[in-house]
Amino acid sequence: MRRLLKRFFSNLNFSLGFVLSFVVVAMALVSLVWTPYNPNRMNPRDRLQGPSISHPLGTDQYGRDTLSRVMTGAVNSIIVGLVTVAIGLTVGVLLGLAAAYYGRFVDEAIMRFSDLLFAFPAVLTAILITSVLGPSMINAMLAIGVFYIPIFARLTRAVAQGVWQQEFVTAARASGIGEWAITRRHILPNILSPLLIQGTIQFAVAILAEAGLSYLGLGTQPPNASWGRMLNEAQTFMNLSPWMAIFPGVAIAWAVLGFNLLGDGLRDTLDPRMVKVR
Amino acid sequence: MPLPSRPPAIPAMTRYFVKKAITLLILLFLVSITVFAVLFALPGDPAQIILGINATPETLANLRAQLGLDRSFSAQYFGWIGGLLTGHSSMSINYDMPVFDLILSRLAVTGPMALMAMVFAVVISLPLGIYAARRQNRTGDVTVMFFTQLGLATPEFWLGILLMLLFAVHWKLFSAGGFPGWSADFIGSFKALLLPAFALGVIRAAILTRLTRSSMLDVLREDYVRTARAKGLRERTVVYVHALRNALVPVLTILGLQLGQLLAGAIIIENVYYLPGLGRLVFQAIGQRDLPVVRDIVLFMAAAVVVVNFVVDFAYAALDPRIRVK
Numbered sequence: 001m002r003r004l005l006k007r008f009f010s011n012l013n014f015s016l017g018f019v020l021s022f023v024v025v026a027m028a029l030v031s032l033v034w035t036p037y038n039p040n041r042m043n044p045r046d047r048l049q050g051p052s053i054s055h056p057l058g059t060d061q062y063g064r065d066t067l068s069r070v071m072t073g074a075v076n077s078i079i080v081g082l083v084t085v086a087i088g089l090t091v092g093v094l095l096g097l098a099a100a101y102y103g104r105f106v107d108e109a110i111m112r113f114s115d116l117l118f119a120f121p122a123v124l125t126a127i128l129i130t131s132v133l134g135p136s137m138i139n140a141m142l143a144i145g146v147f148y149i150p151i152f153a154r155l156t157r158a159v160a161q162g163v164w165q166q167e168f169v170t171a172a173r174a175s176g177i178g179e180w181a182i183t184r185r186h187i188l189p190n191i192l193s194p195l196l197i198q199g200t201i202q203f204a205v206a207i208l209a210e211a212g213l214s215y216l217g218l219g220t221q222p223p224n225a226s227w228g229r230m231l232n233e234a235q236t237f238m239n240l241s242p243w244m245a246i247f248p249g250v251a252i253a254w255a256v257l258g259f260n261l262l263g264d265g266l267r268d269t270l271d272p273r274m275v276k277v278r
Numbered sequence: 279m280p281l282p283s284r285p286p287a288i289p290a291m292t293r294y295f296v297k298k299a300i301t302l303l304i305l306l307f308l309v310s311i312t313v314f315a316v317l318f319a320l321p322g323d324p325a326q327i328i329l330g331i332n333a334t335p336e337t338l339a340n341l342r343a344q345l346g347l348d349r350s351f352s353a354q355y356f357g358w359i360g361g362l363l364t365g366h367s368s369m370s371i372n373y374d375m376p377v378f379d380l381i382l383s384r385l386a387v388t389g390p391m392a393l394m395a396m397v398f399a400v401v402i403s404l405p406l407g408i409y410a411a412r413r414q415n416r417t418g419d420v421t422v423m424f425f426t427q428l429g430l431a432t433p434e435f436w437l438g439i440l441l442m443l444l445f446a447v448h449w450k451l452f453s454a455g456g457f458p459g460w461s462a463d464f465i466g467s468f469k470a471l472l473l474p475a476f477a478l479g480v481i482r483a484a485i486l487t488r489l490t491r492s493s494m495l496d497v498l499r500e501d502y503v504r505t506a507r508a509k510g511l512r513e514r515t516v517v518y519v520h521a522l523r524n525a526l527v528p529v530l531t532i533l534g535l536q537l538g539q540l541l542a543g544a545i546i547i548e549n550v551y552y553l554p555g556l557g558r559l560v561f562q563a564i565g566q567r568d569l570p571v572v573r574d575i576v577l578f579m580a581a582a583v584v585v586v587n588f589v590v591d592f593a594y595a596a597l598d599p600r601i602r603v604k
Contacts (some may be wrong), residue, residue, distance in 0.1 A: 111302070116308045119580040120543035128313065130573050131564050134318045204431070211433050212546050216561060235439055235550070242443055249436035257431035
C-alpha cells in the first residue's frame with residue numbers, strides 16, 4: 001500500500017491534482033457544518049462589496065457572502081460529479097459488458113444505441129429534458145449522466161473484449177468456471193483501472209457541464225448556490241462589481257483542473273502501456 | 279475452355295461507404311424518433327399555450343385539428359418528418375413563420391461564429407502543438423502544456439464573461455453583447471462575433487494543441503522522418519513537409535468530432551453575448567414553450583453531429599486504408 005502511494009505521489013500530475021481536489025472536497029465538507037455566513041441570507045446593506053476582511057471574496061447583489069456561497073457551491077458540484085458518473089458508470093458498464101460478452105447482434109444494437117446517445121451533447125439533452133420536466137438540478141444531472149452512458153459503455157466493451165480473448169480466461173472457461181464468475185473474478189478487476197481513470201476525468205467534465213447548465217438556468221435553481229448560477233447573476237452587475245464574475249469562475253477552473261490532473265496522474269500510474277512508454 | 283467471368287469486385291471503399299451510409303440513415307431515423315417521442319410525451323397542450331387560458335373548448339378543438347394534434351403518434355411523426363423531407367417545416371408558435379426559415383436566419387450568426395471559432399482554434403493550436411513537440415519535456419513544452427490544462431479547465435462562458443469584462447466594460451473596445459445584423463453593419467457584426475468566437479476557439483485550441491503535440495511526437499519517431507533527416511534535409515522541411523502532413527490526420531478527425539461540443543458551447547456563449555443565433559433561439563423557445571422550434575433545432579443539431587461524424591469517419595477511411603479493411 002505504501003509502495004503504491006509512493007508511486008502515485010511521485011507523479012507530479014497526481015500530486016498537484018490531489019492537492020487541488022483535496023481543497024475542493026475539504027471546502028465542501030466544511031461548508032456542511034460551517035460557513036462564515038448563512039449563504040442564502042440577504043443583507044441589503046452589504047450588497048455588491050469587493051473583497052474585505054469581513055467578506056474575503058466580497059458580496060453579491062443581495063449582500064450574500066460570496067465565500068460562503070462558493071463553499072456551498074462546492075457541495076453542489078461534487079454531488080453532480082458523483083451522481084452523473086454513477087449513472088454513466090452503472091448503465092454504461094452493464095451495456096459494455098453485455099456487448100463484449102454476447103457480441104454480434106447485441107453488440108451491434110448496443111453500439112448503435114450509444115451512437116444515438118452520442119448525437120445529443122449534454123446541453124441538448126438538458127434542453128430536451130427541461131422542455132418536458134422543467135429545469136432542476138436533478139434533471140441537469142440526468143442529462144449529463146445520460147451523455148456519459150456511451151462513454152463508459154464503449155470503454156468497458158473495448159477493454160472487456162480484449163480480456164475475454166486472453167488465455168487465462170480461456171483456461172478458466174475450460175476448467176468449468178461459469179461466465180458470471182469469470183466476469184466477476186477476471187473481467188471486472190481488469191476494467192477497474194480504465195474506469196477509475198475515465199470516471200475521474202468525467203467527474204471534472206460534469207462540474208463544467210453543470211456550471212454551464214446552471215448558468216443557462218437549466219440546472220440548480222435559486223436560492224441554492226451553484227458556481228454557474230453565480231456567474232449568471234454576476235454578469236448583470238459586472239459594471240458595478242467585477243469581483244462577482246471572478247471568484248465563482250476561479251472555483252470552477254480550480255476544481256476541474258484538480259480532477260483533470262488527478263485523472264491524468266492515475267492514468268500515468270495505473271495504465272501499464274503508459275508506464276512502458278515512460 | 280474459357281474461364282467463367284467473375285462479377286467485378288466491389289472496391290473496399292465503396293463497400294465501406296455503403297455500409298456507413300446505411301448506418302447513418304438508421305441513426306438519423308432513430309435520432310428523429312427520439313426527439314419526437316420525448317417532446318410528444320410533454321405534459322401540456324400546445325393549442326392551449328397558443329390561445330391562452332380563456333379559449334373556448336370549440337376554438338381549442340379547432341386549433342388542435344389545424345395543428346394535427348388530434349392525430350395518432352405515428353401520423354404526427356410521419357407528418358412532421360415527411361414535411362421536413364419535402365421542405366415544409368412546421369410553423370413556429372411564437373414567431374408565426376416556418377421553423378426552417380427561422381433556423382436559416384439564425385444560422386447566419388451561429389455558422390460564422392462556429393467557423394471563426396474553428397479558425398482561432400487551428401491558428402492557435404497548430405503552431406503551439408508543433409512548438410511543444412519539438413521541445414519535448416523542456417521549459418517551452420511544459421509551459422504550453424500547463425496553459426492547455428488551464429484551457430481545459432476553464433468554462434467557455436466564464437472566459438466569455440472575462441473577455442467582455444476586459445474588452446467591453448474596461449477598455450470599451452467592443453460592445454458588451456448584441457448583434458447589429460450583417461446587412462445593417464457588416465464590420466459591427468463581425469466585431470460582435472469576435473469575442474465569443476475567440477472564447478469558444480481558445481478552449482478548442484487547448485484540446486487540439488495537446489493532440490497536435492502527441493501526434494507530432496509519434497510521427498517524429500517514425501523511420502521515414504529519420505530517413506528524411508539522414509538525407510540531409512533541413513529540419514524545417516522535415517517537420518513542416520514530411521512530419522506535419524501525417525501528424526495532421528488525427529488532428530483533423532478530432533477537429534470534426536468537436537462539432538458537437540462546439541454547438542453545445544455556442545448555445546451557452548450566445549446567451550452570454552445576447553447573440554440571436556440558433557442557441558439563443560432554442561433556449562428562448564423552451565421558455566416560450568414553442569415546441570416546433572425546440573424540436574426542429576434539437577433535431578438539426580443532433581443530425582449535424584451525426585452527419586459530421588459520418589463525414590469524418592469516411593474521410594479518415596479514405597486517408598487510411600487500414601480502417602476500411604477492418
